[in-house]
Amino acid sequence: MLEEQRPSLAPTFGYLMLGSLFWAVHLLVVYAAHTLICALASSPTASSLTVVALTAILALPVAFVLLNQRRTGRWFGISDELPDRKTYDAISRFIGLLSLAGILWAGVAAAIVSSCATGR
Amino acid sequence: MAVDRELPNSLPRPEGELEALERAWALPKGFRLITAVNNQAIGIIYIGVALLFFILAGILGLIIRTQLAVPGNNLVGQDFYNQLFTMHGTTMMFLFAVPVVEALGVLLLPQMLAARDLPFPRLSAFAMWAYVVGGLVFFSTILYDLAPKGGWFMYPPLTLSEFSPGNNADFWLLGIGFIEISAIAGAIEIIVGTLRTRPPGMTLARMPIFAWAMLIFAAMIMIAFPAVILATMMLEIERAFGWPFFSAGKGGDPLLWQHLFWFFGHPEVYIIFLPAAGLVSMIVPAMAQHRLVGYRLIVVALIATGFFSFGLWVHHMFTTGIPSLSLGFFSAASMAVAIPSGIQVFSWIATIAAGRKPFRITSASLFVLGFLFIFTVGGLTGVMVALVPVDFQVHDTYFVVAHFHYVLIGGMVFPLFATLYYWIPMISRNMLSERLGRWVFWLMFIGFNLAFFPMHIAGLLGMPRRVWTYPGDLGWNSYNMASTVGAYILAAGVALFVIDLFRRFRPTMSGGVENPWSAGTLEWLPSDAYATRSIPFVTSREPLWDQPSLAREVNEGRHFLPGAPTGGRETIVTSAVDALPQYVIRMPGPGWSPLIASLGMAGFFLLLTVKLVVPALISGVVFIVAVLVWAWSLDHDANVPAVDIGAGIRLPVYMAGPVSHSWWAMTVLILVASSLYLAYVFSYFYLWVVSPDVWPPEGSPALPHIFWPGIIGLLILGGTVLLLFARRILPAPGSTSRAFPFVVALAMACFLVALTGEIWGHWASGLRPADNAYATMVYMACFLNLQVITGCVFLAGFTIARYFTGKLDKERRVNFESTALLTYYAAAQFLLGLVIIHVFPRVAI
Numbered sequence: 001m002l003e004e005q006r007p008s009l010a011p012t013f014g015y016l017m018l019g020s021l022f023w024a025v026h027l028l029v030v031y032a033a034h035t036l037i038c039a040l041a042s043s044p045t046a047s048s049l050t051v052v053a054l055t056a057i058l059a060l061p062v063a064f065v066l067l068n069q070r071r072t073g074r075w076f077g078i079s080d081e082l083p084d085r086k087t088y089d090a091i092s093r094f095i096g097l098l099s100l101a102g103i104l105w106a107g108v109a110a111a112i113v114s115s116c117a118t119g120r
Numbered sequence: 121m122a123v124d125r126e127l128p129n130s131l132p133r134p135e136g137e138l139e140a141l142e143r144a145w146a147l148p149k150g151f152r153l154i155t156a157v158n159n160q161a162i163g164i165i166y167i168g169v170a171l172l173f174f175i176l177a178g179i180l181g182l183i184i185r186t187q188l189a190v191p192g193n194n195l196v197g198q199d200f201y202n203q204l205f206t207m208h209g210t211t212m213m214f215l216f217a218v219p220v221v222e223a224l225g226v227l228l229l230p231q232m233l234a235a236r237d238l239p240f241p242r243l244s245a246f247a248m249w250a251y252v253v254g255g256l257v258f259f260s261t262i263l264y265d266l267a268p269k270g271g272w273f274m275y276p277p278l279t280l281s282e283f284s285p286g287n288n289a290d291f292w293l294l295g296i297g298f299i300e301i302s303a304i305a306g307a308i309e310i311i312v313g314t315l316r317t318r319p320p321g322m323t324l325a326r327m328p329i330f331a332w333a334m335l336i337f338a339a340m341i342m343i344a345f346p347a348v349i350l351a352t353m354m355l356e357i358e359r360a361f362g363w364p365f366f367s368a369g370k371g372g373d374p375l376l377w378q379h380l381f382w383f384f385g386h387p388e389v390y391i392i393f394l395p396a397a398g399l400v401s402m403i404v405p406a407m408a409q410h411r412l413v414g415y416r417l418i419v420v421a422l423i424a425t426g427f428f429s430f431g432l433w434v435h436h437m438f439t440t441g442i443p444s445l446s447l448g449f450f451s452a453a454s455m456a457v458a459i460p461s462g463i464q465v466f467s468w469i470a471t472i473a474a475g476r477k478p479f480r481i482t483s484a485s486l487f488v489l490g491f492l493f494i495f496t497v498g499g500l501t502g503v504m505v506a507l508v509p510v511d512f513q514v515h516d517t518y519f520v521v522a523h524f525h526y527v528l529i530g531g532m533v534f535p536l537f538a539t540l541y542y543w544i545p546m547i548s549r550n551m552l553s554e555r556l557g558r559w560v561f562w563l564m565f566i567g568f569n570l571a572f573f574p575m576h577i578a579g580l581l582g583m584p585r586r587v588w589t590y591p592g593d594l595g596w597n598s599y600n601m602a603s604t605v606g607a608y609i610l611a612a613g614v615a616l617f618v619i620d621l622f623r624r625f626r627p628t629m630s631g632g633v634e635n636p637w638s639a640g641t642l643e644w645l646p647s648d649a650y651a652t653r654s655i656p657f658v659t660s661r662e663p664l665w666d667q668p669s670l671a672r673e674v675n676e677g678r679h680f681l682p683g684a685p686t687g688g689r690e691t692i693v694t695s696a697v698d699a700l701p702q703y704v705i706r707m708p709g710p711g712w713s714p715l716i717a718s719l720g721m722a723g724f725f726l727l728l729t730v731k732l733v734v735p736a737l738i739s740g741v742v743f744i745v746a747v748l749v750w751a752w753s754l755d756h757d758a759n760v761p762a763v764d765i766g767a768g769i770r771l772p773v774y775m776a777g778p779v780s781h782s783w784w785a786m787t788v789l790i791l792v793a794s795s796l797y798l799a800y801v802f803s804y805f806y807l808w809v810v811s812p813d814v815w816p817p818e819g820s821p822a823l824p825h826i827f828w829p830g831i832i833g834l835l836i837l838g839g840t841v842l843l844l845f846a847r848r849i850l851p852a853p854g855s856t857s858r859a860f861p862f863v864v865a866l867a868m869a870c871f872l873v874a875l876t877g878e879i880w881g882h883w884a885s886g887l888r889p890a891d892n893a894y895a896t897m898v899y900m901a902c903f904l905n906l907q908v909i910t911g912c913v914f915l916a917g918f919t920i921a922r923y924f925t926g927k928l929d930k931e932r933r934v935n936f937e938s939t940a941l942l943t944y945y946a947a948a949q950f951l952l953g954l955v956i957i958h959v960f961p962r963v964a965i
Contacts, residue, residue: 009315009696012324020427027431031449038443039809051445082698084325087416094420102428102456109448119438119447119508 007077015076016091019062019099026058026103038116047115055107062100069093127678128657128766137683138653144684145236145650147629148710155710157241158649160547160629163227166248169255170220174533175614176259177211180204182611185571189604191592201588202269203288207262209272210292213388214299215255217532218341221395222247222306224539225334229310231546231643232328234658234674235317236651236691238309239781241707242714242750247305249718254302257726258295261288268292271586273381274355276366276374281359290729293356298725300345300352307338307345308788314338315696316781319642320680321658322699328641328661329412332419333398336426340391342788343430346796348384350803351377354900363889363896365803371811371819371893375440376803382433383799389527390429390457394422396535397464400488403542404468406639407485408475411662414467421460421467428457438511447508454506461499465492480637483557487538490565494530498523501576516586519579525572537564537617545633546643549626556620563613570606574599640665646675654679654766655692658699685763686773692765693781703775704763706756713750717743744914751918754782758932759853776933786938790945793908797949800897800904804956807893808964814892816961824881829958832874832881833951839870840947843940850936853929861920864939868916871909871946878902878954901953908946915939 014021030051037047065072069089074080078088147156156162184204187195196204226244230237238244261267268288270279279289314335318327327335354365355377364370366377405412412418431453438447469492472479479485501523505511514520537560545551578599583590590596635644640662645652656679660666673679681692681704689707694700723739758774765771777783813819846864851857879902882895889899919939922928928935 007697012697017423017427020424024427024430027449027453031446034443034445034449036809038445047445084323087325090416091419091423094417095424098420098424098456098459099427101459102431102453105456106449106452109445109452113444113448115443115445117444118441119444 007079007082011076012078012088015073015078016088017095018065018072018076018092019096022058022062023099023102026054027106029058030054030106034115042116044115044117048110051107051110051115055103055110059100059103059107062096062103066093066096066100127673128680128769129654129678129682131676131678133677133682137677140684140687141650141653141682142648144687144689144709145648147649152710154715155712157237157245157708157710157714158629159226159230159237159241159244160649162241162244162248163223164547164627166223166226166251167220169248169252170216170223173211173215173255173259174220175618177208177216178611178614180208180211180262182607184208185604185607187588188590188600190601191590191597193589196588198588199269200265202271202586203262203265203267205586206269206271206274206292207259207267210268210296211259212528213272213392214296215251215259217392217528218303218388219251219255219299220536221337221392221532222303222310224395224399225310225337226306227547228543228643229313229331229334230317230651231647232331232641233314233317233322234319234642234645234652234655235313236655236689237707238313239317239691239693239705239707240309240312240785241689242711243305243309245714246718246750247302247309249715250302250305250721251299253718253722254295254298254725257722258291258299261291266291273385274377275381276355276358276377277368279355279359280366287729290356290359291726293352293359294725294729297349297352297356298722300349301721303341304345304792307341308785308792310334310338311342311788312781312784316693316784317691317705318694318699319655319658320692320694320699320701321656322694324697326658326661326699329401329415329418329422330395330398332422333394333401336422337391337395340387340394340426340429342792343795344384344387344391346792347380347799350796350799351380351384354380354803354896357900357903358896361890363899364893365807365896365900370891371807371814372896373807373810373893375437376806376810378437378440379433379806380799380803382436383430386433386436387426387429389524389531390425392528393531394425396491396532396539398422399539399542400468400491400535401464402639402641403484403488403538404471405662406542406637407480407482407488408471409477409480409638410471410475411640411665412467413470413474414463415661417463418467421463424460425457428453428460432457435506435511438508439515451506451508455503458499458503465496468492482541482637483552483554483561484538484542484637486558486561486565487534487541490561491530491534491538494526494534494565494568496530498526498528498530502527514579516584517579518575518583518585521585522572522575522579525575529568529572534564537561540617542637543643544625545636547627547629547632548624549628549631549633550624551633551636552624553620556616560613560617560620563616564610565613567606567609567611567613571603571610572606574602574606578603635664635671645671650684653677654682656680657767679766680769681765685765686760690773692771693775701765701769701771702779703772704765705775705781706773708753711750711753713746717746717750720744720746748918755922755927755932755934758929774932776931776937780934780937782934783937783941786941790941793945794949797904797952800900801952801956804897804901807897811893812964814894815964816894820892820894821886823958823961824885826958826962828877828881829954832877833954835870835874835877836947836950839867839874840944842867842870843943847936847940850928850930850933851923853931855929861923864916864920867943868913871912871943871950874950875902875905875909878905898957901957905946905950905953908942908949912939912943912946915942 033050034047187193314331357363358365364372366372366374434450435454578596583596630648652674654674654677656674663670690704693702693705720739720743724736727736760773762770762772842863849857849860882898887895889895916939919935922935
């Protein structure tokens with residue numbers, strides 16, 4: 001019954017939602033960086049390169065987590081002995097996969113559309 | 121007879137145990153029933169009122185359809201038509217869809233978690249009454265030609281006072297802000313309830329899907345609603361005082377409203393849909409008599425949908441002139457969100473297919489199947505409008521109207537009707553009629569598709585939304601007539617349902633129909649006003665299927681907390697992840713304060729809208745007094761011995777610190793406040809990007825000298841340190857600490873002086889809030905700090921009063937902790953604001 005023996009909520013949810021958090025950070029930074037570069041520097045090339053770089057930077061850790069799921073779980077304090085460990089691993093893994101797809105899918109836009117031209 | 125397992129409590133139960141439980145949880149009688157706070161009572165009234173708003177908004181929809189049935193119609197005038205569609209959308213979204221979902225949470229969550237109630241019953245009552253009073257007054261504006269007419273998303277500049285004079289838009293802004301406060305109160309309740317009042321053994325991985333959905337729903341409310349609260353505050357301030365947040369002439373930008381509104385507005389769709397999907401995930405396994413296929417994937421889908429939904433808001437703004445690459449990001453996210461939605465659809469189909477017996481076709485299952493069809497169609501047209509070129513073509517046409525009605529009615533109303541048919545037996549002596557239920561379904565299904573499918577074609581033919589009439593030679597006539605006929609058939613289905621409801625629904629807390637669907641989840645345990653006789657120990661996701669004797673054991677009082685050991689209302693608080701018992705929470709019983717507080721708050725907002733300042737202030741005082749009376753009774757005596765809940769477990773009945781539910785509630789409230797402040801930070805930088813020319817040094821008076829914010833920052837840090845010191849000198853039980861109230865008061869004084877200094881510094885520099893967008897953002901930061909610091913000062917005053925009445929000491933310290941937590945947050949917000957306001961303009965390019 002001692003509190004310190006129990007898995008705590010924030011790390012558990014952090015582990016479950018890790019991929020989504022990276023996805024959210026990716027959307028935030030590519031949108032903000034691209035908007036700022038276009039508004040202040042009017043440089044489509046710099047804008048596109050920044051988006052590609054940010055996409056790579058944020059996709060790599062998600063891929064790393066996917067390849068090292070259990071180790072990442074332990075970093076978040078999810079003990080191997082926890083009865084629901086497999087469930088948490090599976091949820092975290094699938095969310096990571098979806099998020100990686102989301103990051104790459106959004107990043108690909110930099111290769112397809114012109115960066116600073118207004119859409120309409 | 122099955123051999124009994126080793127259970128937490130043994131038979132026979134002590135004499136009088138059940139009677140004590142019944143006494144503690146008894147409902148008030150007669151007219152005092154309105155003071156009830158039991159979740160079943162609150163939930164039933166809450167759902168009833170939400171359905172009333174659904175019908176009222178539906179009637180407005182029928183008037184709209186009647187007006188549009190034929191070209192050149194003049195059944196209603198143009199101005200009233202504008203009020204009709206604004207109120208139809210606003211009522212459906214704000215007064216029906218979100219509240220009904222919260223109401224279902226209040227009603228169903230404690231039953232599914234076998235908790236005796238949610239942890240803050242009076243907060244539930246307050247949220248419900250605030251919604252009822254505010255909602256009814258707001259809706260009644262349509263009767264007096266006072267209803268807003270700027271559309272449910274109220275875009276400026278149309279809604280600025282120059283173009284929308286009168287009080288109509290103010291009713292929307294203040295009314296909606298008020299209803300959102302109610303929604304946030306409900307969300308806090310749901311988050312803490314779901315995470316902390318689950319039965320022992322119900323780990324996160326064993327939670328019912330509906331509980332997962334409600335958890336994510338409430339978290340989304342915490343993040344999304346503050347954005348629109350900030351937006352409504354800013355628009356109301358601009359209308360009332362001329363601070364130019366949205367006026368382009370002074371550096372503001374109308375598109376800022378769209379960003380803030382849709383950062384709320386698009387997640388709102390999923391805020392409505394996710395709980396509905398959660399309900400479907402509960403109904404399908406019961407009807408298929410098979411465990412949900414892909415439980416983990418459904419959890420993945422819920423979490424991913426919750427996240428992705430915050431990356432879609434710009435798809436409502438594709439035609440506003442945003443750079444192409446940004447459109448690409450949001451188009452990608454809009455398509456990506458279809459994947460988790462698809463996961464859920466396939467999971468439900470797989471569960472239906474996996475059942476050993478044929479899927480039972482009941483009224484509830486028909487509505488689920490109807491939902492699957494309609495929502496899938498809506499999802500497909502959603503992918504279409506996520507494509508930027510398609511969106512350019514169909515933007516603001518009836519194609520979009522068709523799309524979102526397929527998503528919202530398919531994704532929310534059909535599951536809601538399934539829910540009503542499925543769960544009414546839990547709270548009624550009778551089930552609803554299955555025969556009439558089929559009629560209701562087919563009328564609604566056929567009527568819906570006839571009403572809304574032709575709108576796709578009308579939209580593709582170019583019919584714009586929100587036109588009050590149209591010429592007869594554009595090829596739209598037959599589609600509009602079909603839509604109108606369909607709308608009336610849909611309404612007939614709803615009317616038949618209402619008739620059946622009046623005929624068959626007989627609310628009860630103790631004599632519900634016994635598990636008519638042979639479902640596996642805890643809400644079908646025998647229950648009474650006190651919920652279940654004892655709180656079960658749970659070992660799987662479908663306890664009633666895996667522990668066949670559970671209902672009998674629970675009803676005999678053989679599981680946890682079978683009585684009322686302190687003589688009052690209690691439930692078990694468990695740890696958030698693995699659901700181990702931690703302490704017993706004592707909860708308040710019936711009382712007038714939530715009702716009076718909601719009336720006071722409604723009076724304050726609504727009287728302020730019509731500029732009756734003195735009555736509004738009196739209402740505000742009524743609200744504050746009612747809240748003080750309510751809060752005074754919450755922090756119980758800490759010196760009560762631990763109680764035995766069974767299995768040799770003795771739990772404390774008082775808890776302070778990070779384990780306590782009040783600490784969690786304050787933390788959630790702080791997250792809401794920080795979401796609001798982040799929305800402000802976004803707005804500040806957005807306006808700077810749009811209009812850097814109004815920022816200092818060129819566009820505005822020079823900032824106060826850098827020493828000025830330095831001194832203010834030191835004052836804030838000083839106040840924080842004083843509060844940390846106050847924690848150390850809290851008196852031991854039975855003793856006093858003369859310095860304590862002085863130190864707390866001094867800490868608050870530091871904050872007030874700092875705030876006054878910050879405002880004075882800008883005022884003395886010659887900056888006035890109505891000057892330009894920069895000035896508005898500077899003073900808005902002060903206003904947001906004023907809000908939080910006012911809360912801290914009230915809480916501090918309350919804490920000092922508790923100290924002087926001997927109700928605060930080192931053990932009994934929940935009030936102080938709440939004050940301290942909020943004050944630490946206020947300090948962080950203030951310091952961040954100082955950096956943004958005083959440092960950023962100095963270093964910006």
